[in-house]
Amino acid sequence: MERHEILDAMGELKLYGMRSSFDEIAGKGLARRDEVYPLIASLIRAERTHRQARSISYRIGAAKFPVLKDLDTFVFADTPVDEGQVRELATGAFLDAKRNAIFIGGTGTGKTHLCIAVASAVIRTRATSAATRSSTIPGTICRS
Numbered sequence: 211m212e213r214h215e216i217l218d219a220m221g222e223l224k225l226y227g228m229r230s231s232f233d234e235i236a237g238k239g240l241a242r243r244d245e246v247y248p249l250i251a252s253l254i255r256a257e258r259t260h261r262q263a264r265s266i267s268y269r270i271g272a273a274k275f276p277v278l279k280d281l282d283t284f285v286f287a288d289t290p291v292d293e294g295q296v297r298e299l300a301t302g303a304f305l306d307a308k309r310n311a312i313f314i315g316g317t318g319t320g321k322t323h324l325c326i327a328v329a330s331a332v333i334r335t336r337a338t339s340a341a342t343r344s345s346t347i348p349g350t351i352c353r354s
Contacts, residue, residue: 226260227256228256281324283327302332305336
């Protein structure tokens with residue numbers, strides 16, 4: 211099979227990660243005189259990485275966050291927020307216990323920022339998520 215045929219076949223099989231990294235991996239492998247198996251393993255790793263990135267991107271988009279936030283941009287100093295507890299929530303361990311996380315506090319305390327940051331961290335590691343404001347819950351319950 212010629213190079214263009216291999217790339218076309220990868221496209222038909224929807225192996226976009228392999229296709230986009232094929233020239234780089236093949237070039238380096240040939241230069242190092244690698245065996246076939248390490249080359250195939252590298253292509254499979256590239257495909258797996260590509261699919262994981264697409265999955266995370268899709269899940270974050272499906273969560274419909276108003277904006278993206280992360281924990282590193284939240285200033286814990288001068289707030290009553292327990293940083294350790296928030297970082298523990300970001301691991302997603304509460305999901306194993308089949309628990310929900312609810313953020314309660316006054317205006318401007320960072321509830322939305324922390325909720326989105328925790329949900330984004332959990333999505334990146336393991337799960338799907340949805341965030342909602344408490345003001346929308348009554349309407350959601352009534353429509354159910």
